[in-house]
Amino acid sequence: xxxxxxxxxxxxxxxxxxxxxxxxxxxxxxxxxxxxxxxxxxxxxxxxxxxxxxxxxxxxxxxxxxxxxxxxxxxxxxxxxxxxxxxxxxxxxxxxxxxxxxxxxxxxxxxxxxxxxxxxxxxxxxxxxxxxxxxxxxxxxxxxxxxxxxxxxxxxxxxxxxxxxxxxxxxxxxxxxxxxxxxxxxxxxxxxxxxxxxxxxxxxxxxxxxxxxxxxxxxxxxxxxxxxxxxxxxxxxxxxxxxxxxxxxxxxxxxxxxxxxxxxxxxxxxxxxxxxxxxxxxxxxxxxxxxxxxxxxxxxxxxxxxxxxxxxxxxxxxxxxxxxxxxxxxxxxxxxxxxxxxxxxxxxxx
Numbered sequence: 378x379x380x381x382x383x384x385x386x387x388x389x390x391x392x393x394x395x396x397x398x399x400x401x402x403x404x405x406x407x408x409x410x411x412x413x414x415x416x417x418x419x420x421x422x423x424x425x426x427x428x429x430x431x432x433x434x435x436x437x438x439x440x441x442x443x444x445x446x447x448x449x450x451x452x453x454x455x456x457x458x459x460x461x462x463x464x465x466x467x468x469x470x471x472x473x474x475x476x477x478x479x480x481x482x483x484x485x486x487x488x489x490x491x492x493x494x495x496x497x498x499x500x501x502x503x504x505x506x507x508x509x510x511x512x513x514x515x516x517x518x519x520x521x522x523x524x525x526x527x528x529x530x531x532x533x534x535x536x537x538x539x540x541x542x543x544x545x546x547x548x549x550x551x552x553x554x555x556x557x558x559x560x561x562x563x564x565x566x567x568x569x570x571x572x573x574x575x576x577x578x579x580x581x582x583x584x585x586x587x588x589x590x591x592x593x594x595x596x597x598x599x600x601x602x603x604x605x606x607x608x609x610x611x612x613x614x615x616x617x618x619x620x621x622x623x624x625x626x627x628x629x630x631x632x633x634x635x636x637x638x639x640x641x642x643x644x645x646x647x648x649x650x651x652x653x654x655x656x657x658x659x660x661x662x663x664x665x666x667x668x669x670x671x672x673x674x675x676x677x678x679x680x681x682x683x684x685x686x687x688x689x690x691x692x693x694x695x696x697x698x699x700x701x702x703x704x705x706x707x708x709x710x711x712x713x714x715x716x717x718x719x720x721x722x723x724x725x726x727x
Contacts, residue, residue: 387411387413387421387423388421388437388439388440388480388481388482389411389423389437389480390479390480390481391409391411393478393479393480394409394435394479394480395407395408395409397474397476397479398425398427398486401472401474401486402431402433402471402472402486404429404431405427405431405433406427406428406429406431407427407428408427408428409425409426409427409428410425410426411423411424411425411435412424412426414434420436420437420438420439420448420453420610420612421436421437421438421439421440422434422435422436423435423436423437424489425486432489433471433486433487433488433489434468434486434487434488434489435484435485435486436450436453436484436485436486436487437450437480437481437482437483437484438450438482438483438484439696439701439702440696440701440702448612449612450473450482450483450484450485451473451475451483451485452537452612453485453611453612453614454470454473454485454487455534456534456537456611456614457469457470457487457611458470458533459532459533459534460527460532462532463523463527463532464523464526464527465520465523465524465527465608466520466605466606466607466608467607467608467611468487468488468489468490468607468609469487469488470485470486470487470488471485471486471487471488472485472486473485473486474486490596490606490607491596491599491606492596492597492598492599492606492607493596493597493598493599494593494595494596494597494609495513495592495593495597496593498647501647504597504599505602506648507648508648509602509603510602510647510648510649511648511649511650512602512603513592513597513602513603513649514630514649514650514654514655515603515650515655515658516597516602516603516604516605517590517592517595517605517626517655518626518655518656518658518659518662519658519662520595520605520608521587521590521622521623521626521659522659522662522663524584524585524586524587524608524622525584525585525586525619525622525663526584526663527584527585529584529585529616532585534585534616535616537585537614537615537616538615538616538617539616540583540616541580541583542580543580543583543615543616543617543618543621544577544578544580544618544621544681545574545577547617547621547681547685548570548573548574548577548681548684551684551685551688552570552688554688554692555570555687555688555691558688558691558692558695559691559695560691560694560695560698560711563714563715563718565715565718565719565722566684566687566718568722569680569683569684569718569721569722569725570684572680572722572725573677573680573681573684573725576677576725577677578669578677578678580617580618581618581620581665581666582618582619582665583616583617583618583619584616584617584619584622585614585615585616586614586615586616586617586618586619586621586622587608587611587613587614587622588612588613588614588615588622588625589610589612589613589625589689590608590622590625590626590629591625591626591629591630592629592630594608594609594610595607595608595609596608596609619663619665620665620667620672620678621678621681621682623656623659623678624672624678624679624681624682625682625685625686626655627652627655627656627679627682628679628682628683628686630649630652630655631652676724677725679721679724680721680722680724680725681721682721683717683718683720683721683724684718684721686717687713687714687717687718687721690710690711690713690714690717691711691714693707693710694707694710694711694714697710697711698711
C-alpha cells in the first residue's frame with residue numbers, strides 16, 4: 378500500500394519527483410514547477426516546467442482513488458504508446474513510474490500538446506466565432522470515428538479487453554462501482570440496472586473505445602477549429618462497443634439541463650452542430666447502422682450512458698464528501714446524480 382504521508386495536499390512529493398525527473402526524463406533540468414490543470418474530475422493532471430524551458434504533463438490517480446482500473450496509470454500509458462503512429466491524435470508518452478514511494482502512487486509523464494481545452498461557454502465564445510464551432514463538432518466526431526477504425530492488434534492493444542460481451546461486463550462493473558461508492562440509496566438506480574441488463578442489444582462490432590469522450594477531453598488547435606490536436610484522459614479506454622462511446626459523447630453534447638451544472642455541455646444553441654447531425658456524420662464515416670431502436674436518443678444506449686455517468690459522478694461525490702478531491706466545482710456533482718438516473722430510466726420506460 379502506498380504511503381502518501383510525504384505528499385502535499387495535491388498529491389505531489391516535489392523533492393522525490395525532482396530526483397525522478399532528473400533520472401527518468403531526458404533533458405529535464407530541475408528545479409521544477411508544477412501547475413494543477415483544473416477541470417478534470419478524476420485523475421490529477423499537472424503541467425510541469427523545468428528551468429530550461431522544458432514542459433510536460435504528469436498524470437497520477439486521485440487521492441483516495443476508488444474506481445479500480447479507471448485509475449491504472451500503466452494501462453493508460455500503454456494505450457498512448459499503442460496509439461502512436463495511428464490516425465488518432467494523442468499525446469506522446471515520455472516516462473512511466475511504477476515506484477509508488479516517489480509520490481504516493483504510480484504516475485506517468487507525457488508530452489505537453491499546445492492548443493485549447495474548451496471547458497465552458499465563455500472559453501468557446503472567446504476562442505471561436507459561431508461558424509468555427511461547427512468545424513469543432515465535425516472534427517470531434519471524425520476523430521471518434523478514426524479511433525473506432527484503429528485495428529487493436531496492429532496497435533498492440535489487442536489484449537486491452539475482451540471483444541465480446543462488452544455491455545454485460547460494463548453493467549456488472551459499473552454496478553459494483555455504484556455499490557462501492559454510493560452515498561445514498563436510489564431505487565431508480567436499481568431499476569435502471571435491471572432493465573438495462575434485461576434488454577442488452579447485440580454488439581454489432583468491436584473497437585477501441587475511449588469511454589469518456591467529450592469536448593473538454595480534447596485539445597483543439599487554436600488556429601484551426603477543424604483540427605483536434607490531441608485526445609486526452611484515456612483512463613476508461615478498453616475494447617468494446619463503439620456505439621456506447623458515441624452514446625456517451627452525444628449525451629454530453631446534449632447537456633443535462635441544469636443551470637448550475639459544472640459539466641459543460643455543447644448544445645446546438647452555442648453554434649455547434651446538433652447531436653443528431655453528429656450521429657449522422659459518424660454513421661457515414663463508419664458505416665455503422667444507427668437506425669435500430671436501441672440506438673435512438675431515448676433507447677438502450679442513451680440509458681446506458683446515463684447509468685454509467687451517474688456512477689462516475691457518484692464516485693466523484695464520494696471522494697469530495699471525504700475530503701479527497703483537489704479543485705473547484707466538486708460540491709455540485711452529487712446533486713446531478715438523481716436527475717441523470719431518472720433520465721436514463723425514463724428513456725427505458727419510453
